[in-house]
Amino acid sequence: MVTQIMSDTDHDDAGTTAARGADGDVLRVTGLTVEYVTDGDPVRACADVTFTLRRGEILGVAGESGSGKSTLITALTRLQRPPAVTTAGSIVFQPRDGGAAVDLVTASPRALRALRWTSLSIVLQSAMDALNPVMRLGAQFADALRTHDRSLGNDAAWARAAELLATVGISGDRARSYPHELSGGMRQRASIALALACGPELVVMDEPTTAVDVVMQRQILAQVLRLRRTLGFAVVFVTHDLSLLLELADRIAIMYAGRIVELGTASELYDDPRHPYTRGLRDSFPPLRAPLRRLTGIPGTPPDLRRPPSGCPFHPRCAARFEGCDTHLPELVTKGGHAVACRLHDPTQRPQPAPGTSTGGAR
């Protein structure tokens, strides 16, 4: 049993890529920059964000409040609203059926509408944002289903709604309920089922379980993983809870001040975090079982993006900073699939060239 799960999550490339076409990537994001344009200086809440998402993969995005996680999520699904403006970059979506790739940044509203629900969908922190409070659950599902399959009759759509609710552990007869008649956890699971209703290839989730209990959280996430195994969708999962992502995600991107500062597998980030911020973040989560030691968190406070620090945005809080960190912006450099934007790990920037060592430490 365990080995089968391991192969599902860890060797996706080998298995699913072959089965689902030549291209193993569902999304390629390059240089994505999003600004909030208000009266004062624009706030650059996503700066030069670059990553790829593999088919069926769960990519976690972690970072503290205000680091740009929600901005990224809404930009990816093109659900952003003014004053947010995408000022640079591309988001290339590659459909599973081998159809032409679409750049979501330049796609027309009509093209985007055609992709929504069937190809990409979104789950938000508050299920109430996704569910219509004055419509029965089943009717909302039926609407979504029928926009994308006009041949589907009303009864068939309601029957399918009941099936979908059952996949998230809500009994089918609840399809007749209004959202307020369900508990918070049930509503959140219903909104996940709704996001999955039309078999999307990509689901983005912004703090989908932050408002629910840990027990309910575990149950919801177990369902998501189980459904992913059968349906094969990829997930971008945003949360501030790194400890949760370490268990859930295949790979994790760490955001700080609107930038991805590190990206790697869960075990790379846990066992060998390279960015001083990632290390600090990891050490902000006390263990549940491992021996306790005193942890210190990260001194200082997150930056104000209206006045971002010069150079490396983390330098005012960084214990490892060295000459030049306050003036030089480190680039995201990938080595063996593990990417980090810190001058300590950039051979051209390191204080003293240390020949033969792969990772430089502050000395």
Next chain:
Amino acid sequence: MTATTVPAPSAPGAPAPDTPVLEAVDVTKHFEVRSAVGARSVVRAVEGATLALHRGRVVALVGESGSGKTTLARLLAGFYAPTSGEIALEGVTVRQRRGRVERGYHKDVQIVFQDPFGSLNPLHRVRHNLERPLKLHHGVRGRAELDRRVRELLERVALTPTEQFVDKFPHELSGGQRQRVVIARALAVEPKVLLGDEPISMLDVSIRLEMLNLLDRLRTEDGLALLYITHDIASARYLCDDIVVMYAGEMVEGGPKEQVIADPQHPYTRLLVESSPDPGRGARDRAALFDADADGLGEPPSLIDPPSGCRFHPRCPFAMDVCRTQAPPRTDLGDGRWARCWLHQKTQENE
């Protein structure tokens, strides 16, 4: 983290050292509510809760959302009168008149809420927010003395250099800084007990540790008795000595933290611990975690019409006949551990 404080020499007339500073004995709180159609019903928010807080020790109160943790904290803080049972401060039963405790009570027992913004006066600077309790509870007068005390308080919660903070308005501070002001204000009163109702859950992840370390310092240096309410078992383990677990208004298990987490005795505690994220979990355990029974999606119980017998029985994988009809008594398991579950009652009977 687990350092125990040496109790200060007792003042004359002080209660015996093993008397809890604050105690809830068999406390119940029912709320009467009216439905939309006007029907009356009773929410059994807390039922028969017993809890003792000792000087220099931290008790963590964990459990499901809606299980009664905040209600219990408010009972301990004197904001509600218990429906039955009693609250005792240093061994003396707390009396309430018309739903209110005497003001002196709040000098000894302070509570810190989840939302640091709601609890500070937004129209006043940090200085004013801190001076108020000094004047009110300690009659501190005179500019110089007030300044000195305010500075001292800010230093204790590590808001330094203090001159950078005293004249700020709450909205000019970050969440973590605000919460430290809230704690400083609670400390201004020089309480014996600090009740923290999810005091760090709204704070930025990177700042939470600092707050936990601050609370730990208050307990070791000042000998405060602390109640720490949280959903985050790992942070409870980091800070506390003992853990008490609530489910559906009842306390279901308690004991020293390491034993409760490593070897939970109540099926709900087990579910709670297994569901908690653990950054140190191995990949193999991880996979098994998410492969749990698909049909196990129970719903939290209603507190208006709670399940008969053990309130956890509809979700319990071990439920027996007796669980459905009779509420389990509290079973003492030795070493300060106890659980309220028929499984243990049976085991003891068989021995």
